[in-house]
Amino acid sequence: MSAPDLLMPKPMFAQTVEALEQVFTVHKLWLAEDTKAMLADLADHVRFIAAGGHSHVDEAMIAGLPKLEIIANFGVGYDSVDAAAAARHGVIVTNTPEVLNEDVADLAMALLLATIREVPQADSFVRQGRWLAQDYPLTRATLRGRTLGIVGLGRIGKAIARRAEAFGLTIAYCGRRRQADVSYAYHADMRALAEAVDTLMIIVPGGAETRHLVDAEVLKALGPEGVLINVARGSVVDEDALVAALREGTILAAGLDVFADEPRVPPALLALDNVVLLPHVGSATVHTRRAMGQLVVDNLVSWRDGRGPLTPVAETPWPRIKA
Incomplete structure (x- = not known):
């Protein structure tokens, strides 16, 4: 039985990629000559996305992958993932809190x-x-x-x-x-x-x-x-x-x-x-990036195995200046 298909839109920490390749068939979108063609070919197969910090997972991508079940974001911030669109399409989004x-x-x-x-x-x-x-x-x-x-x-x-x-x-x-x-x-x-x-x-x-x-x-x-x-x-x-x-x-x-x-x-x-x-280095130590990557893997494997997400995200409005 072949490993389940996982889409990786942008490069991620090397050890995270290696760990994912042990349990998934990883499709590296940034290496495709024609990204639209790759997404079309994978539309009926991809259930998982591993999203790095510079990935942009928008509603068009989510809608174009009808089998998609979960997006695991590498980072505690997940603003590059359209979490609201994911929710509308019944897709879980996870991030990597605590470890950083x-x-x-x-x-x-x-x-x-x-x-x-x-x-x-x-x-x-x-x-x-x-x-x-x-x-x-x-x-x-x-x-x-x-x-x-x-x-x-x-x-x-x-x-x-x-x-x-x-x-x-x-x-x-x-x-x-x-x-x-x-x-x-x-x-x-x-x-x-x-x-x-x-x-x-x-x-x-x-x-x-x-x-x-x-x-x-x-x-x-x-x-x-x-x-x-x-x-x-x-x-x-x-x-x-x-x-x-x-x-x-x-x-x-x-x-x-x-x-x-x-x-x-x-x-x-x-x-x-x-x-x-500074060049966005808040969590940029080998120790922490390893831990973040492992949590990405753990979220995806836990979902694959039917145990649910480990660290799903939740959103609540932020207070601005009051009139």
Whole structure:
């Protein structure tokens, strides 16, 4: 009996591909000379999709695969998969929560520290030989006395909060709802949170629901000593508004691991010296990528064997600025 057919739209972590090939017949869409022809040929066979972070699984693809039962997404964020369309077609979507919490939280704090203390700028200062002529200027910002507003106090948000508390930061948050078991100050919308803090940490899902959740009004509320850190999705922040806020001193600085049109970073951001830029590496360690890949495999195998999905996704609306 042949292994069941699985579609892989884009390349994935090599060990994940190897593991999937042991239990499925893997069809690599990105290698096809004619992707439409491959999808048509597979229409009556594919029951499984393994979707990497750069895959786009839209309603047209889902509708064109009438035997499709499950889409296993590599990553906790699944905005590249049309989960609403999948639900309409009776298709399960899974993601990879928990296994990346600690590495992403570590990176988030590293990016916060690098932004506040200008670590990349100081590194460049040394490499350029400028230290021979003068000391590096004192940084305007410090973590001392700051209040961190976490936008999205989920699994990763809580892991960030634990680390932030160890640095002496006061914590507040905005999320889908107030959490009964959390003692941090809760704010029901983004503007209220931004007004109450001087540092925003973004760790929410991407997609239409959270698009431009952080806009010019939120940045203005954050204020001239404000620091924005985004380790979520680039779409959550209005990039044009952010560039203007950084140029005009509306906020002090930003640290970004994600961008609206990755891997393309706006030249306007590249030209600024009060922003730290990373190439979307929040979960990018071998340890964590292995664990994420194994959870993709485990979800698909569990479904194949009739045990159901291990980590199905669920969606709830996000609060925006109230009128």
